[in-house]
Amino acid sequence: MRGLMQDRPLTLPHVFHRAEQLFGHKTLVTATANGRTRTTIADWAGRVRRLATALDELGLTADGRVGTFCWNTDRHLELYMAAPCTGRVLHTLNIRLFPEQLVYIVEHAEDEIVFVDRSLLPLLVPLIDKMPTVRRYIVIDDGADVPVPDDDRFGDYEELLAASEPFSGRFRVDDENSAAAMCYTSGTTGNPKGVVYSHRSSVLHSYFTMAADGPALSERDTILPVVPMFHANAWGLPYGALMAGSNLVFPGPNMTPDAILDLLSSEKVTVTGGVPTIWMGALPKLAEHDLSSLRTILCGGSAVPRSLSEAYRKAIGVPMLQAWGMTETSPIATMGVLHSEHDALDDDAKADIRARQGVPVPLVELRIVDPESGEEQPWDDRATGEVQAAGPWIASEYYRGEGGGAQFTEDGWLRTGDVATVDPSGYVRLVDRTKDLVKSGGEWISSVELENEIMAHPAVAEAAVIGIPHEKWVERPLACVVVKPGESVTQEELLEFLTPRVAKWWLPDAVEFIDEVPKTSVGKFSKKTLRDKFSGYRIDAPDVTGG
Structure with a gap:
């Protein structure tokens, strides 16, 4: 017997149309070299529609890879939607990769076009003759005083949009399992490997970001993603914010502690997220800023030191909300939320719980496995093993089969390379990387x-x-x-x-x-x-x- 529900694909056009229809009055703020720009979701959506037409007029293939070499900005967010909503694949390029790695992943992904912030041209221009698959480079003027090459392959982003009529219909992607975006791992050994996110995985992960025992994004929030948009889609915060109807604040190229703290304070940010090194740098300057609007500091990318989380709790009353994941897990797999069983604990004991990486989030399954015997280990807070993950936003293989099956088990679980112990309540405590x-x-x-x-x-x-x-x-x-x-x-x-x-x-x-x-x-x-x-x-x- 079959269920009698409508069979509607889970695709990113739904996220776009929801934001456009319900939250057009919400704001997008971007810090640039010339000050802050402000726009609304309604105006942003109109630009996404123009960009969608432009991608067609540029002659991209139906599932062409659209590279972005950009900071966190509202323009980058336009590409976040226009590429997948037209059936293309957003490919965020890590601006901090070594040149050889950048050339490798552009060629490996077969990017057809690259959108680049003007301030980043000095990193990209010396490499363009080594990237034969890229036919066009579209420069987004972010106010930097950097010359644009006198080369027919280079075009201007604003001129491109001005010359394009806005797409007037509803975006449609029929296959929810088709590729929406791709991001390459930042592994320190061997070539980076491509992780390809589907529309389905992206939508499901976006729903999770609104969960109460997750980031809990809502229409009332103002969100500042400090984590780069080229790093696992900024942990899903851009798509999640659009689905929830939150305001968004983008830091642009100035990632100094003073600049980040000024944005958090003046824009009354409620939710932010970044790696521990960002928050370590900001810690000595917390007293200089009013951060009373902040309710959540999402922290991940590497284990969050207990001392860092506690320092923030004592300074501003907001400890770190630790999350764990990786590029291959879209990326959030666990969240370090406290449960009702912890309510009676004192501050010191609660800090111990927050120092763990947290419990598996809904739809993600975890197990720990002895790497030598292959036997699954008990959740008794003593036995350790490699963390393996399964779920609808967990990678099943790498693009083009790179790396073989070494990182995936015979029964389809992702081998993360992280070693952990898990307590009886399901709280993961990372012990180390296997290497x-x-x-x-x-x-x-x-x-x-x-x-x-x-x-x-x-x-x-x-x-x-x-x-x-x-x-x-x-x-x-x-x-x-x-x-x-x-x-x-x-x-x-x-x-x-x-x-x-x-x-x-x-x-x-x-x-x-x-x-x-x-x-x-x-x-x-x-x-x-x-x-x-x-x-x-x-x-x-x-x-x-x-x-």
Whole structure:
């Protein structure tokens, strides 16, 4: 017996038409080099309709890849809708990739056109002759004083829209499983791999962003996505905001702590999201801004230090709302919301719960599996294993089958590469990445947990832990530490601070003080860079393992 419901595809045109019809009065603010611009959803929707016509007139194929090399702006949001609503595939290009990687993914995706912010032309122009699939480059003038090449392949975004009549009908995509957008992983080894989001996965993920035990986006919110729109579709915040009818504030190219905090304050932002390094930089300046409108700081991309979340709670009354996921999970897979069972806990115990990555969100299933035996592990908060994920917005394979089946199990689950333990209530606690664990004397040391304890020291700004070869123990932890400006701490003081907080054999054999922890293109700690820098490192400090 079949259900007797209408069979309507879950596609992004619904999100566009809903925003256009119900929320035309809502505002979009973008910070530019020349000040802030303001527009309404109604005016923005008219421009999306002109852009849709322009994509047809440019001769793009029916499912052509539309590259964007842009900051977070309302113009970028126009492309977010115009490309998938006309059946094309939005391909957000990471502006922080190495040139060779950028050339690789443009060619691998076969981008036919690239829209580029004027301020980013110096990064892109030297590479265009290595990108033969790209026929046109459309420059979005963001106020930067940068020359545009005298080349027939380059066009102007505003002239393009002015010459195009707005599409007058309703956008339609019949197959909800057709590609809507694609984003390449920022892996530190090998070539980036393409993750292709469907209309169905994008719509379902957008619905989730409105869930009460999720980001809880609503019509009452003003949302500032600090996380780049080239990073897993800005964690779904742009599409979610349009579906909910929220106001949106875009930071543009100025991503300094002062600029972000000024936007949060003056635009009365209620929800924002970004990686821990952004919020670490903003922390010393919180007292200079009125952030009373802020209700949620979504934080992810890497494990959120407990000390950072608590610092925000004590400074402005708003702790971090931790989320975990990856490009392959669209990206949100868990949320660190507190449940009713935690209401009676004191602040310290609640902070411990918030330091976890949270529970699986609706429609996402997780399991932890022993990487050697392949056996699923119990949720008892003791057993550890690799996190594997399944659900309607979880990747099933990479574009063109890159990487083979190594990251996908025979029964269709995504192998995330993250190692975790899960408590009986379903709260995930990441232990490490499989490649970042330190194996000392046959026992595992979690670099993530050790880093968090080091960063709890009041003089430490950042810390990253890597494993280095050891003649007796195979590997031992090396702590790479950034000290806060105006502060000082010695190796001996750090080890004394850690002694009551971790097992004795976890204590780093050495501490290297560095100016900055290197970051990947999406703001995560780059352990690979540190391992390369300290290759051949030899321990001179005494053995602190205790045997």
